[in-house]
Amino acid sequence: MATVRIKFTFAEQLIKEPIIWKLAKEFDVITNIRRADVTDERGWVILELEGEQDEIERSLDWVRKQSVRVDPVYEDVVEG
Amino acid sequence: MSVARKLRCRECGREYQLEPSNVCEFCFGPLEVVYDYAALAGLVTRERIEAGPPTMWRYADLLPVDAENAVDIGTGYTPLLRAPNLGRELGLSRLYIKNDCVNPTWSFKDRVVSVASSVARDFEFDTLACASTGNLANSVAAHAARAGMQARVFIPADLEQGKIIGSAVYGPTLVAVDGSYDDVNRLCSELGDKYPWAFVNINVRPYYAEGSKTLGHEVCEQLGWRAPDHCVAPMASGSLFTKIYKGIKELAWLGLIDWHPTRMSGAQALGCSPIAEAYERDSWNIRPQKPKTIAKSLAIGNPADGYYALKTMRSTNGSATAVTDEEVIEGIQLLAQTEGIFAETAGGVVVSGLRRLVREGRVEPDEVVVAFITGAGLKTQEAVAPALQPALTVEANIESFERALEEREGVLPLTKAV
Numbered sequence: 001m002a003t004v005r006i007k008f009t010f011a012e013q014l015i016k017e018p019i020i021w022k023l024a025k026e027f028d029v030i031t032n033i034r035r036a037d038v039t040d041e042r043g044w045v046i047l048e049l050e051g052e053q054d055e056i057e058r059s060l061d062w063v064r065k066q067s068v069r070v071d072p073v074y075e076d077v078v079e080g
Numbered sequence: 081m082s083v084a085r086k087l088r089c090r091e092c093g094r095e096y097q098l099e100p101s102n103v104c105e106f107c108f109g110p111l112e113v114v115y116d117y118a119a120l121a122g123l124v125t126r127e128r129i130e131a132g133p134p135t136m137w138r139y140a141d142l143l144p145v146d147a148e149n150a151v152d153i154g155t156g157y158t159p160l161l162r163a164p165n166l167g168r169e170l171g172l173s174r175l176y177i178k179n180d181c182v183n184p185t186w187s188f189k190d191r192v193v194s195v196a197s198s199v200a201r202d203f204e205f206d207t208l209a210c211a212s213t214g215n216l217a218n219s220v221a222a223h224a225a226r227a228g229m230q231a232r233v234f235i236p237a238d239l240e241q242g243k244i245i246g247s248a249v250y251g252p253t254l255v256a257v258d259g260s261y262d263d264v265n266r267l268c269s270e271l272g273d274k275y276p277w278a279f280v281n282i283n284v285r286p287y288y289a290e291g292s293k294t295l296g297h298e299v300c301e302q303l304g305w306r307a308p309d310h311c312v313a314p315m316a317s318g319s320l321f322t323k324i325y326k327g328i329k330e331l332a333w334l335g336l337i338d339w340h341p342t343r344m345s346g347a348q349a350l351g352c353s354p355i356a357e358a359y360e361r362d363s364w365n366i367r368p369q370k371p372k373t374i375a376k377s378l379a380i381g382n383p384a385d386g387y388y389a390l391k392t393m394r395s396t397n398g399s400a401t402a403v404t405d406e407e408v409i410e411g412i413q414l415l416a417q418t419e420g421i422f423a424e425t426a427g428g429v430v431v432s433g434l435r436r437l438v439r440e441g442r443v444e445p446d447e448v449v450v451a452f453i454t455g456a457g458l459k460t461q462e463a464v465a466p467a468l469q470p471a472l473t474v475e476a477n478i479e480s481f482e483r484a485l486e487e488r489e490g491v492l493p494l495t496k497a498v
Contacts, residue, residue, distance in 0.1 A: 005108055009365075035091060035107040042365060046108050071368055073108050075384040077268045078211040078236075078261060079189075079281050080316055080377025080426070 002053045005073035008063065010043045019066055020045065027051070027059035046073055083119045084144035087111040087286055090388070098144070100203050100278065102285040110384065111286045113144045117333055124334055126305060133157075136191055136294040142330055143195055143294075144287045151197040151227040155183050155190035156294050160302035160450070165418035166431070170438050174448045176308070178299055179421055180455070185222050185246070187215035187377075187424070187455035188295065188320065193280055196288035197223040200278030207232055207277040211268035213376045214243040215424075215455055220280055221250035232277060234268050236261060240462060261371070261379075289385075292320045296327020299450050300337050307332070307340040309447035312434045314426040314454055315346040315355050315400070316378040318389030324452065325392050345398040345442065346389060347433025349375035349425070353402035355386045360400070364390060374405045374463045375425040377455060399442045407432035409467045412457060422457035428464075430454075 008019070015038065024031050029051035036045040049056050064070050087096040091109025102111055124141045132138030136156025140147035159179045167175035183190040193216070197208055208224040209232040210216050217233045224231030231252030235244065239256070248254050257264045272282040280288050300307050307328050315321050325344050331337045348356045351373030354366050366386040371379035383389070393400055403411070411428035414435075415421050423431075430451050437443040457464065472488060474480040486492050 005103075035109065044365070048108075069368075071382060072266075072269065073103070075382045076317065076380045077265045077272070077279075077282060078213060078234075078380075079216045080213050080379065 001050060002056060003048055003050045004056055005046070005048050006060070007071045007073055008045045008047070009069040009071070010038075010045075011067065012041050014066065014068060015040070015043055017066070019063065019068055020047070023059055023063060026062065028055050029059045081141065082144055082146050083116040083141070084113050085116050086114050088114045100200075100205070100283045102283055113286050113290055115142070115144075117330075120334060124336070126301075126336055129301065129336075136194065136291070136298070139294050139297045142297065142327075144290055145195060145198040145202060149198055149202055151194055151201060151223050153184040153190065153194070153222060153226050155194045157298060158182050160299055161419065161421075163419050163451075166415060169414060169418055170435050171445050172434075172438060172443070172449055173446050176299075176303075176448070176450045177415075177419060177421060178295060178450055178452045180295065181421065181423060181427070181453060181457070185215070185218040186459060187219065188292065188452075189215045189219040189455075190223075191294055192288045192291035193219040193223045195291035196278065196280040196284045197227050197229065199284055199287040200280075201227050201229065203278065203284075205276065205278035206230060207275075209233070209268075209271070209275075209277040209279045210281060211235075211264055211279075213239060213379070214246075214459060215377050216281070217243070217247040217254075218250075218459075221247040221252040221254075224252060225250045234264060234271075236264055242461065243459060246459065285384075289319045289323055292323035293327035293330065295320070295452060296324040296329075297331060299324075300328055300331050303448070303450075305331075305337050307337055307342045308450045309340075310343045310345065310398070310443055310449045311452065312345050312347060312430055312437065312443070312449060313452040314378055314430050314433075315348050315383070315389055316380040316426075317383045318346075318355055318385035318387075320452075320454070321346050321389045322385055322392045325396065342396060343398040343447075344392050344396045345433075345437055346393060346400045347429045347437075348400070348402045349373035349378055349408060349429050350402040350404050351375075352379045352381055354381060354383055355389050356400040356402040358386065358390055359393065366390075373408075374460075375408055375429050376460075377424060377426045378429060399437065401433045401436045401440075401442075403429055403432040403436060407436075409464055411435070412464050413467065415453070416457070421453060423453045424455040424457050424460040425463050426455055427453040427457070
């Protein structure tokens with residue numbers, strides 16, 4: 001089992017879509033929301049995903065295909 | 081004596097013991113060192129600081145490690161120079177340059193790594209690690225050598241030779257990663273989870289970041305114990321920018337300077353300007369970018385402290401700007417040719433950024449302005465080399481010299497009166 005910390009950013013047209021619910025239904029991945037900020041215009045959610053590594057990666061590919069931006073929570077590690 | 085007491089999440093406020101950790105376990109927000117400032121009241125005075133060493137460790141009371149445990153290679157207390165020539169060029173009557181090029185490994189990174197390596201040794205790590213495109217790698221390798229620690233330094237495989245030597249000379253395990261910037265990033269995140277190493281910008285990041293505060297402390301002391309009206313600093317992750325301001329505020333909290341509404345403005349290279357872009361959009365939402373700029377020391381596309389940098393600039397009535405790569409080179413030349421300081425590309429970003437801010441009326445002509453120059457130009461010679469005039473090549477006789485000079489300058493200089 002693996003866990004990843006991830007940030008989803010939703011554009012305005014996706015705000016009403018239950019993306020995270022669909023993700024949990026479609027894939028064998030546990031979703032655990034830790035922090036979020038959603039307005040009428042955009043939203044972001046920071047969450048932890050737990051599951052087999054391959055399944056997590058498949059689920060994230062699917063999320064990207066829904067036009068949700070996916071970024072790691074650690075942000076950039078490489079510095080100048 | 082350090083009065084660092086705990087770590088606190090900047091988002092949810094949850095507190096943790098002082099330990100090697102950078103993310104809140106509950107909300108994944110970033111952690112920050114919390115100090116017991118009340119314990120310093122009456123203890124920290126101007127005289128006590130002035131009697132300290134001529135390094136950043138004169139401010140040890142405000143850092144998260146005791147001075148006697150510091151890994152110190154002579155970092156900090158760098159010159160604050162009045163810059164009348166550059167000021168005239170830019171239209172500023174009271175411009176100062178904080179010249180952090182002169183640190184032991186020629187960049188401000190020595191400040192953060194000095195603190196990170198000291199804390200790492202306190203936590204009994206035997207390995208200091210980082211992922212870097214230059215300045216940080218140099219500094220981590222040097223401090224590990226001084227501290228008697230192992231260094232593991234990860235760099236992109238296509239890094240310039242000069243930067244590789246600037247790390248390799250200190251004897252680290254230098255790892256050139258074959259892959260994209262994102263691959264290096266991911267690998268180092270995974271290594272940070274797997275190995276018991278002090279990754280200076282991962283698990284000891286809250287302590288590391290505190291080192292930058294000393295830039296704010298020093299500038300106030302060097303101005304005669306007063307805060308500047310306006311600071312202009314480069315922004316990569318945004319951490320340096322926020323910590324300069326924290327350093328200034330700390331001195332005011334402790335009564336060492338009068339409270340003063342210092343404005344904080346930041347500069348980025350247009351090819352990697354997520355913070356300036358969010359500022360211009362009037363948004364709090366940073367959109368990550370794929371970096372494409374010669375200012376590699378600032379090329380952080382997904383800045384960890386971007387939101388906090390926006391908060392600092394907006395709360396202080398400052399602003400942000402971004403400059404093209406051509407302006408970066410112009411800025412390097414302008415600083416060198418007016419004040420005799422050869423900065424790396426980040427310095428070019430600051431000088432050209434400041435020029436833009438003045439032109440747009442976002443910096444007032446009579447403000448006491450401090451421009452932070454954070455790294456030396458010898459590290460990024462290839463960026464500026466094509467823009468420089470080649471040397472005159474002459475034969476070893478006066479005729480040849482005069483011919484070449486006349487060709488270049490149009491006229492010959494006056495000769496001595498006979």
